[in-house]
Amino acid sequence: MDQVQDIISNDHALLSKFEEHVQAGEAVEPRDWMPEAYRKHLIRQISQHAHSEVIGMQPEGNWITRAPSLRAKQILLAKIQDEGGHGLYLYSAAETLGITRTEMIEQLHTGKAKYSNIFNYPSLTWADIGAIGWLVDGAAIVNQVSLQRTSYAPYSRAMVRICKEESFHQRQGYEIMAKMMKGTAEQREMAQDAMNRWWWPSLMMFGPHDSDSPHAADAFRWKIKRHTNDELRQKFIDKTVPQAELIGLTVPDPHLKWNDAKGGYDHGEINWEEFKQVINGNGPCNKQRLQHHKQVHDNGAWVREAAEAYKARTNNQSSN
Amino acid sequence: MAHNNQLDSWEVFMQARPGANYIHQGSVHASDRKMALQNARDTYSRRGEGTSIWVVPTNEIAASNPDDSDMFFDPANDKIYRLPTFYTMPEGAKQI
Ligand SMILES: [Fe+2]
Numbered sequence: 539m540d541q542v543q544d545i546i547s548n549d550h551a552l553l554s555k556f557e558e559h560v561q562a563g564e565a566v567e568p569r570d571w572m573p574e575a576y577r578k579h580l581i582r583q584i585s586q587h588a589h590s591e592v593i594g595m596q597p598e599g600n601w602i603t604r605a606p607s608l609r610a611k612q613i614l615l616a617k618i619q620d621e622g623g624h625g626l627y628l629y630s631a632a633e634t635l636g637i638t639r640t641e642m643i644e645q646l647h648t649g650k651a652k653y654s655n656i657f658n659y660p661s662l663t664w665a666d667i668g669a670i671g672w673l674v675d676g677a678a679i680v681n682q683v684s685l686q687r688t689s690y691a692p693y694s695r696a697m698v699r700i701c702k703e704e705s706f707h708q709r710q711g712y713e714i715m716a717k718m719m720k721g722t723a724e725q726r727e728m729a730q731d732a733m734n735r736w737w738w739p740s741l742m743m744f745g746p747h748d749s750d751s752p753h754a755a756d757a758f759r760w761k762i763k764r765h766t767n768d769e770l771r772q773k774f775i776d777k778t779v780p781q782a783e784l785i786g787l788t789v790p791d792p793h794l795k796w797n798d799a800k801g802g803y804d805h806g807e808i809n810w811e812e813f814k815q816v817i818n819g820n821g822p823c824n825k826q827r828l829q830h831h832k833q834v835h836d837n838g839a840w841v842r843e844a845a846e847a848y849k850a851r852t853n854n855q856s857s858n
Numbered sequence: 859m860a861h862n863n864q865l866d867s868w869e870v871f872m873q874a875r876p877g878a879n880y881i882h883q884g885s886v887h888a889s890d891r892k893m894a895l896q897n898a899r900d901t902y903s904r905r906g907e908g909t910s911i912w913v914v915p916t917n918e919i920a921a922s923n924p925d926d927s928d929m930f931f932d933p934a935n936d937k938i939y940r941l942p943t944f945y946t947m948p949e950g951a952k953q954i
């Protein structure tokens with residue numbers, strides 16, 4: 539009985555030391571003591587973030603072979619390769635918390651781990667590649683800039699690296715949109731159509747209002763998160779609307795209006811029912827995205843096996 | 859179920875320019891040294907961020923224990939005579 543008491547009070551001491559440390563704005567490293575709930579929260583968040591980078595390669599990959607010029611194709615390839623890299627930085631950050639990459643991929647395949655909802659929408663035209671780079675990467679940047687100061691150091695370091703690469707992503711997307719808006723009537727229509735389809739899902743990327751967000755309190759107390767979903771969404775809207783206006787695109791929100799008093803835009807209500815439907819697997823591309831990932835993963839099994847076999851053989855040779 | 863091996867983990871250290879320190883970047887998965895170097899280059903130096911890379915198997919890294927860090931680093935704390943500011947220089951002494 540006394541022993542149990544000792545363990546409990548020891549845990550309490552560790553927890554309050556940890557929370558003091560985090561409250562003081564200090565970083566947490568992999569070998570530091572941390573509460574189990576903090577570890578779990580981070581594994582869920584970082585692996586979901588990693589899966590999003592990787593699944594996000596699919597809607598853009600859809601257009602590599604049909605890019606309208608060699609320049610556009612080279613840029614798109616480099617952009618998608620960066621996203622694969624972002625996935626790798628994040629998987630490696632999550633691994634420092636004691637989960638293996640095999641487990642993370644299993645969790646993705648069984649549906650236990652999620653990825654960003656936005657990638658369950660299809661990329662129907664070339665203008666969608668512009669809208670994705672400009673709006674989707676633009677929204678991701680706002681979120682990731684805020685996460686650069688997250689309390690878990692390997693996650694924060696990955697975010698710093700990712701943010702350095704993201705501004706090229708957003709610019710290449712905006713350039714596509716600007717070019718199309720200077721083109722034929724058909725091209726302008728195509729760009730506006732992409733804007734209409736990607737605007738609302740991009741706003742949903744920031745997640746539900748914080749009052750409806752199940753893990754928000756822990757995330758703030760432990761400084762995993764530093765800004766609310768609504769704050770970040772507002773920031774994104776405020777910087778994106780003038781960019782749309784500059785190139786002649788209309789934001790598909792009749793309630794969008796500048797509010798002088800708050801120094802930002804008021805906007806219409808987001809369709810949270812759609813958000814829920816897509817999260818629960820009923821978006822236009824959920825099945826296709828996951829099935830494609832599984833298929834490529836299985837098709838690549840022989841490469842991993844061959845690499846292992848080669849390692850075993852060269853190890854044998856060098857020990858002879 | 860398919861064999862799901864994700865290969866071994868390696869820590870990556872990179873030098874940003876000749877003569878600089880090697881700085882830890884993160885990790886990669888690879889089955890041997892050559893693959894580890896190539897993956898490290900593709901993952902951490904797509905924009906000329908490095909001029910040289912080291913890779914080390916993750917399980918070969920020895921790390922100090924954060925719980926013991928007070929004790930471990932304590933011997934350094936009471937030897938302030940190792941710092942130049944400890945010494946009194948005669949008034950007017952220059953370039954020292
Ligand atoms: Fe990314």
Ligand SMILES: [Fe+2]
Nearest residue numbers: 621675704707
């Ligand atoms: Fe990106």
